[in-house]
Amino acid sequence: MRIGELAERTGASVRSLRYYEKQGMLSSERSASGQRYYGEDAVSRVVLIRQFFAVGMNSKTIAALLPYIKTNGERCPPEVLRQLIAELDRIDTQADELARARQTLDGMVKATREAMRGD
Template identity: 75%
Template sequence: MRIGDLAQRTGASVRSLRYYEEQGMLSSRRSASGQRHYGEDAVCRVLLIRQFFAVGMTGKVIAALLPHLKDPGEGKRCPPEVLRQLTAERDRIDAQSDELTRTRQTLDALIKTAQEAPRSPRF
């Protein structure tokens, strides 16, 4: 599939797809005229890259991890440093999730207080 098709199927911009390729996170083959062509597996890869970016992972970290994540079963054979990075990212996401939960609870309390506040009569 061409880059525009991949962009449409994944919600990523063409510019983002080019960036992913420049950073070694995505690969394509080129036609004789220089157009990028991607296999079906690129859809899942781009969705994973976008998911990782959405939780705050950096491009450098994503690029380092992706070669070890081709097949879910391969996680068992990750080098120790990759396993440490995966664990650190998971722990960071857990902490971020906990902070979001606390923030939501604060907002819920503020909303409840605002809704229960007596209203002054209108004349």
């Protein structure tokens, strides 16, 4: 598929896809005229890249981890495992902070609704 279709199917911009490729997170085949063509597996890879960005991972970390995300059960080296554990710890902390913020906002909404009913 061409870059525009990949962008449409994943919600990523064409600019982002070019950036992912430049950073080594995504690869394409080139036609004789230089147009990029992506395989079907690029869709799931871009979705994963976007998920990693959404939880605050940077492109360097994502590029380092992507080669070890496979379905064949291959083990990653100890330094990559340490990086994965650190990212999980960071995400868990972020999730806890988000849960606390949500609880605070929920309390504010409930209190405001109750106050409005009393008027």
